[in-house]
Amino acid sequence: MKCFLMYRDRDFVLTKDAIENGRELIKDLELQILFQSMAGGDMFLRGVAEGAIVASLEDASDVTYRQRVLMDCLDQPGIAKEMYGVAVEALERERKVWGWLASKNPESVLYRSVEVLQVLLEPLGRLRALAEGSQERFASEGFTRFVGRIKGELCPEVLQSIHQHLKTLSFHHGFVVSAGLGRGNRANAFIVERPPTAHGSWLNWLRGWLDELLGGGHETRIYSIDERDESGFRALSELKGRALTSLAAVLARSAENVHAFFASLRLELGFYLGCVNLRDELARTQGTFCFPVPVEGMPQAFSAAGIYDICLLLSGCVKVIGNDLNADSKNLVMITGANKGGKSTFLRSVGIAQLMMQAGMFVPADSLRLSMCHHLFTHFRREEDPRLEHGKFDEELSRMSSIIDRMTAADVILFNESFASTNQREGAEIAGGVIKALLDSGIRVFYVTHLVDLVREFHQQNDGDTLFLSAQRLPDGRRTFRLEQAEPESTSHAADLYSRVFESTSC
């Protein structure tokens, strides 16, 4: 049985690769803080949040599918949490079952599988009861289907008959096998017989069974293996193993299926519960959010109201400023202006919104209409290489080159003061070449920079594709942390900072 809460038609899986590829994004956008809030103290939820956010969806319809499921969860967090709780408990119970699924011995596989199925039966029943009581309360395609399927497939009769079968299969009184003789008189074609419902001592029980199988009046023979006969016990166990092989395989598969169902339920609901945690955290910190409208195809869309850096808010900053922005059909957004004016923060807010949208989540903004992208990349300045191998500029270029290796059309890249670790003229020259090539290739570029020559060059040849934003600075030098559409300036007002640092305290 499949959950299909994350995708319409496939399971959600966590892959190490995605997280490995997302390492730079996580670092540059400070996503750890977001994951932390989604985890709400649960390391498992954190892992799910991380995996889901770095592995972006590619179709707008998939995004909408998740958004709807998420809306249901935000509406009915109680039921989602209960279902999640059932899955967690089921997996916990299973973990406590003694034995090893990968064992080579069919007999122990059989007994373990039966026991696993038995302990998982009760949670299945509870899940069914939860589904029963909540069907009317869900509106999304994902949840309605999920709940419907549970009700259909786990009806009480089915659960009851599974229960009966498992009871039979636990072979409390041993089991009877009929077999044929094969080559070299070895037993083959084993059939494990259904035990009768007789009571009493095991000998009576066996007799009753044999009577039933063979008709009354047959003699029986009993062979006892001497307690000290170790090789005898080994041989018996080998025989039992051969007899039980196919039965054990079927049961192991069933147990694995039920396990996989609960594991996937835990994973998929885990993502949504992470989002619920985040919503609660935003309610506490008075952060706004909305469900974005994902846009496919050309021209590029990006219009936002009150978009802000959620990680900054979650990290405890009280005054987080939102920005309004209309960058529809702009492929290049250049951000300049005052130091400490909120440029990096704005850049991060763009990247995080893109990632959250493409994970099917709500976004930190009052409204957002944004084009889907293929991959998101970040190129932020880094520290000097501690291994003394590369100069800073060299490191930047080599990192850029490795990004280019992975880039395709319809990607988005965020640059934060890239190519500034060389002199201004050449930095601008290299950055200019790279940006133009990216734009030629259909890649959307956001660029925070102090490279005046670079900004000037794009400003002069602007044919409407470029949006220039500037960090606002009031006449008295104070920053509003708001970005406004503006002609590029040639100073970043570092002198303000200098006088603040050096003149407020006597040096």
Add this chain to the structure above:
Amino acid sequence: MRFNTKSDGHLNHIEHAILDMLTDLYPKVFSSVESFYERYIHSAIHPNIGLFETEVQFVLAYLDYVKEIRSAGLSFCYPVVVDRGKGISGTDVFDLALAAILLRQKSVVVTNSFNLNGAERVIVISGPNQGGKTTFARTIGQLHYLARIGCPVPGRQAKLLLCDEIFTVFEREEDLRTHTGKLDEELLRIHEVLATATSKSFLIMNESFASTAPSDALLLGRMILEKITTLDMLCVLVTFIDELASFSQATVSMVAAVNPADISQRTFQLIRRPADGRAYAMAIADKYRLTRERVRERIAANSVGS
């Protein structure tokens, strides 16, 4: 020089911290052990012998390290240490840490020379990326540090100032939690340094003010250099702002040289000459296939492949 005799070279600082907590928790046990130790140790080992044992370990370890590098043909010398006057110099000096790495890789270690005369106080290093600028700045810092602890220094000859403090200002990454920008942090750090520095201090600044507009960086650089020269302290400044190299009588310009035959080849030689404003960055961009045409081709190839 005296070493803290508590550190016997076997425990690391974490173990120490734990022990400290333990002694705090169980003072009785430890104090009785301590008094026992105090009472009998002196009759066992003379304190001077104990002290010698710990101190000589450092000296021997340093000499071992030096020996390995010397065997590759590099020179070490005991520097002439002056405690007044700023006429410092060094011949064929090199970065001690990098040399060990390079020798392990069987690469060549490039040595450099420098000198400050008369009113000269500040060495301004500019030039191409990957040209050895930061390495050279680090080298001069190392020389002063090693001289201060009485060690032979990496170089054929050296005359160094016995400075009261060595300060470094290297760019750090932005930290969201502190809620301040990079430039802010840099200025705060420089302010902190200049507030405690004296005329006998030594300051190394590496690519400061890179996160602001060039005109601002120049302005800030000038204001800071003004303060440094007023303090009359020694300074090594690595920068991309060529104008700073000719700031005043106090500044000396050194440039990382390139191979004239192939500008993408660095020589790692630092030469005393006016800054020429050419960092040859395009040559490096070409090396990384980051010119406009190459980038376009590469992305097109990826898009077809995917």
